[in-house]
Amino acid sequence: MKYLSLFLLFITAASPIIFAQTTPNFTTCTYEDIKARMLLYDPNTEETLAANENFTQARVAEIQQNRLNGNQSSVNATYTIPVVLHVFHNGDDAYLDMDQLQSGLDIINTDFNGWNTDWNTIDPAFDSIKASLDIEFCLASIDPDGNPTTGVVYYDNEEAMLNQIELTQYSWDNYKYLNIYLPKYTNGSPSLFTAYANLPSTVLSDDGYAGITYSSIRWGYGAHSELEDGQEWASVGTHEVGHWLNLHHTFRYGCSSIGDEVDDTPPTLGGSIELEGCYNNDFSCELATNGSNYMDYNHDCKKMFTQGQVDRMTAALELPSRITLWSEENLIATGCAETVPTTFLAENNLVNVSPNPASGIIRFSFNTPPQQLFIYNIQGNVLANSLTKTSATTIDISSFPAGIYYYSAIFSDGSQSGKFIVQ
Ligand SMILES: [Zn+2]
Structure with a gap:
């Protein structure tokens, strides 16, 4: 019976052939999922990630040394990232209005800058390592052709709305815009899918695959969101931008010392561990889990990045696939310049x-x-x-x-x- 069930599962999974070939049915953003998806677009993904890691570790060491030396100017940079939101709908179905779209982006800006109201209620065990990144995600006001834009593009396309075609075909230049695709995709009911993102890679940016795909029913608050105002699940957007800036889950590789390649995040088995809201009852690696970290899977309590994660993202912003986005020249070209x-x-x-x-x-x-x-x-x-x-x-x-x-x-x-x- 067990074998029959597995067989039926295989048939079910394999039947939507076109879908399977164009958009793999990855429903989570684990490191293995991310790497498997990147491998579809870049057969040398292992080498790409290793090169990124070499650069990142050297740059993070430099940033941390500068901080120790009191050279704050070199570690307190500010960044602006132009964003385009691709909204896939079918008539009124999944037609997110500007207020909801902006609220999703506001949450990301609020979280990254430490403006969230629960920033001051972080567990004392982690208060000393919490950190913010001075970054603004800005809706583009100039499109790739130099024409005015709201930074939002709507596509009346039911197949796209359901994530049944490759959405990145609509991408704007990945070196100029962070592309966020918003299909009404749930992978079943209740929804199993919220979002996925790829780690930095010029190969992916070259071909337009560097964006974030995010279920529009969990983007911000509003008429087309299933989230209640203030529900912290909406900060999954912050989590995905974290991946886009080369962060891993705090529970990657469990209790092993490699973990997420960040020194100050405590190792945890996480992921499968259910935390009760913000109550930190997980000591799966004998240390208290930083359950309120944006890169944990605890979706009911999202409050903070650590200093080590901010340093890692700062280094990621200097990778070739990210450094062009916040250049003054690009901010002018995309309408995001101050x-x-x-x-x-x-x-x-x-x-x-x-x-x-x-x-x-x-x-x-x-x-x-x-x-x-x-x-x-x-x-x-x-x-x-x-x-x-x-x-x-x-x-x-x-x-x-x-x-x-x-x-x-x-x-x-x-x-x-x-x-x-x-x-
Ligand atoms: Zn993730």
């Missing part, structure tokens, strides 16, 4: 914004009239679209709530973007 340096602007494409901060009316003037001027809010919604073709235009912003806004001026030979403040 300011637009004048060195980038062609002399005839200058944009002057005044006053800034503004209230009531804001004026844009140009040396060369642009074809279009777009105004966005921080969620990426277009609030105004002016067909100027004049050397100056004014926009009524009296109805805009106070906050940060973005503009993007489209010229015949490119676009310029920047921020302004409404007070």
